[in-house]
Amino acid sequence: MKEQEGPGGPPKPKRAGFGGRPASSSSSSEESGEDGGEPQEPAEELLADDATIDLVADRAKAGVDEVLAELDRELVGLLPVKQRISEIAALLLVDRARRRFGLESERPNLHMSFTGSPGTGKTTVAMRMASLLHRLGYLRRGHLVAVTRDDLVGQYVGHTAPKTKDVVKRAMGGLLFIDEAYYLYRPENERDYGQESIEILLQVMENDRDDLVVVLAGYADRMDVFFKSNPGMSSRVGHHLDFPEYDVKELLDISGLILAKQNFRLDPEAEPVLRDYLTRRREQPRFANARSVRNALERARLRQARRLVTAEGDVSKDDLVTLIADDFLGSRVFDGEPDDESDTDAAGRPAEESAEEPVKESAGG
Amino acid sequence: MRITQGQFSYLPELTDEEISAQVQYALDREWPLSIEYTDDPHPRNTYWEMHDLPMFDLKDAAGVVKEINEARKQHPEHYIRVNAYDATLSRQTVAMSYIVQRPSEEPGFRLERTEDSNRQIRYTTHAYVTDVPTGQRYKQNQQ
Numbered sequence: 191m192k193e194q195e196g197p198g199g200p201p202k203p204k205r206a207g208f209g210g211r212p213a214s215s216s217s218s219s220e221e222s223g224e225d226g227g228e229p230q231e232p233a234e235e236l237l238a239d240d241a242t243i244d245l246v247a248d249r250a251k252a253g254v255d256e257v258l259a260e261l262d263r264e265l266v267g268l269l270p271v272k273q274r275i276s277e278i279a280a281l282l283l284v285d286r287a288r289r290r291f292g293l294e295s296e297r298p299n300l301h302m303s304f305t306g307s308p309g310t311g312k313t314t315v316a317m318r319m320a321s322l323l324h325r326l327g328y329l330r331r332g333h334l335v336a337v338t339r340d341d342l343v344g345q346y347v348g349h350t351a352p353k354t355k356d357v358v359k360r361a362m363g364g365l366l367f368i369d370e371a372y373y374l375y376r377p378e379n380e381r382d383y384g385q386e387s388i389e390i391l392l393q394v395m396e397n398d399r400d401d402l403v404v405v406l407a408g409y410a411d412r413m414d415v416f417f418k419s420n421p422g423m424s425s426r427v428g429h430h431l432d433f434p435e436y437d438v439k440e441l442l443d444i445s446g447l448i449l450a451k452q453n454f455r456l457d458p459e460a461e462p463v464l465r466d467y468l469t470r471r472r473e474q475p476r477f478a479n480a481r482s483v484r485n486a487l488e489r490a491r492l493r494q495a496r497r498l499v500t501a502e503g504d505v506s507k508d509d510l511v512t513l514i515a516d517d518f519l520g521s522r523v524f525d526g527e528p529d530d531e532s533d534t535d536a537a538g539r540p541a542e543e544s545a546e547e548p549v550k551e552s553a554g555g
Numbered sequence: 556m557r558i559t560q561g562q563f564s565y566l567p568e569l570t571d572e573e574i575s576a577q578v579q580y581a582l583d584r585e586w587p588l589s590i591e592y593t594d595d596p597h598p599r600n601t602y603w604e605m606h607d608l609p610m611f612d613l614k615d616a617a618g619v620v621k622e623i624n625e626a627r628k629q630h631p632e633h634y635i636r637v638n639a640y641d642a643t644l645s646r647q648t649v650a651m652s653y654i655v656q657r658p659s660e661e662p663g664f665r666l667e668r669t670e671d672s673n674r675q676i677r678y679t680t681h682a683y684v685t686d687v688p689t690g691q692r693y694k695q696n697q698q
């Protein structure tokens with residue numbers, strides 16, 4: 191290494207913006223042209239004022255209908271949620287169309303809150319939402335990063351900020367789903383590190399709006415308290431989606447979907463029993479909507495398996511796919527006790543009873 | 556003297572968009588990235604200081620660019636480089652490494668001659684800037 195100037199003689203002026211320094215005005219223009227200094231949006235040319243846009247074709251091209259149809263097919267009920275999602279899709283389509291005419295406006299704010307009881311489909315919808323926003327060009331990657339307090343908040347001083355920032359960086363280009371966001375805020379402990387995490391998130395939600403969408407999820411009552419005590423958070427959330435509880439009919443439809451996906455079917459006599467089961471279970475504590483349905487079916491499968499293994503004679507394909515009334519009647523729900531659902535308590539609601547054996551009735555039936 | 560190290564160093568300085576595109580190239584191959592800085596420009600100085608931790612599982616360049624800008628803010632007069640690691644051979648191998656910031660003045664190196672036995676001459680390069688303790692180098696333009 192000798193002290194030599196480059197072939198060009200005296201050092202060239204620095205490029206615009208290189209090294210994070212604002213370019214000095216004399217040198218900025220010179221070189222930025224030749225590297226094809228891309229404009230912010232390399233997109234299509236602006237349309238003339240008298241041009242028209244076929245929104246329906248646009249919609250088809252973006253694959254919006256596919257996502258919405260899939261949503262309709264795979265999620266029972268949830269009408270208000272689906273309604274709002276298709277409104278958001280329309281908003282983004284129109285926003286895109288406007289931009290093609292050069293009509294500038296602020297990027298719509300799509301930070302959301304999902305409130306609803308356990309098992310009403312919040313996590314599932316968030317996943318669909320990420321892919322929808324990706325198809326509409328709002329999110330560059332469309333992946334989902336799902337976190338809870340533990341992923342964001344540290345154990346000691348100086349631990350929280352790096353943790354939260356790491357999560358934010360991973361979520362860039364996609365959707366950051368914060369489950370049970372209210373655990374971030376612990377008013378009873380003044381020095382709780384959660385507040386630090388909230389502050390970083392507030393900044394990110396404001397400054398990095400172009401790079402990610404934040405969805406806060408949780409149970410409605412606690413979310414309300416959380417938003418009341420964190421007005422900054424509340425004002426940054428553009429859409430509040432409330433997930434209603436499912437009625438018995440919807441729960442039955444959900445069980446139909448789950449069974450079909452797993453190649454099971456209900457014996458005609460089992461149908462009223464399942465309906466009765468769901469009606470009772472719905473009134474009991476720790477009911478987790480669709481997830482309870484899933485669990486009930488799991489336990490019915492267990493009973494079916496036991497029935498088939500202990501039965502005499504050969505089993506047919508039909509036997510293997512059919513759940514009969516007895517498979518449901520074995521449940522404790524019919525004795526007026528809640529079925530054991532300790533596995534649903536990821537929600538953090540303390541289990542009222544300690545975990546018991548999953549299927550309580552004796553092997554003899 | 557404009558030092559050249561790593562990829563792209565004989566090209567004009569990368570613009571921020573170009574840096575972002577290179578970062579995305581690495582992320583698309585699932586290479587984790589890290590950011591390092593130094594104020595010792597000697598070519599044999601391979602171990603630079605780490606800015607924060609290496610970044611794993613990112614999908615989009617925006618997260619890395621945010622961190623690059625953070626490093627620029629904290630070390631406005633240092634060299635800063637971005638490294639990408641390829642772990643496909645089950646070893647962390649540096650797959651990419653390029654400078655994304657350099658000090659506004661780079662005083663360069665002097666050539667030193669040491670006379671050895673039998674009239675032999677040994678040569679070494681000495682960065683002028685290392686005459687000053689680390690942390691105080693490239694001060695002229697700071698603040």
Ligand SMILES: Nc1ncnc2c1ncn2[C@@H]1O[C@H](COP(=O)(O)OP(=O)(O)OP(=O)(O)O)[C@@H](O)[C@H]1O
Nearest residue numbers: 264265266307308309310311312313314444480481
């Ligand atoms: N409307 C629905 N139709 C079909 N399946 C559903 C519906 N809602 C939820 N499910 C199913 O129920 C299960 C639980 O849903 P999900 O995890 O999305 O609920 P959640 O609201 O996030 O619950 P929690 O608040 O406990 O985290 C999933 O397996 C999902 O596929």
Ligand SMILES: [Mg+2]
Nearest residue numbers: 312313314369
């Ligand atoms: Mg969930």
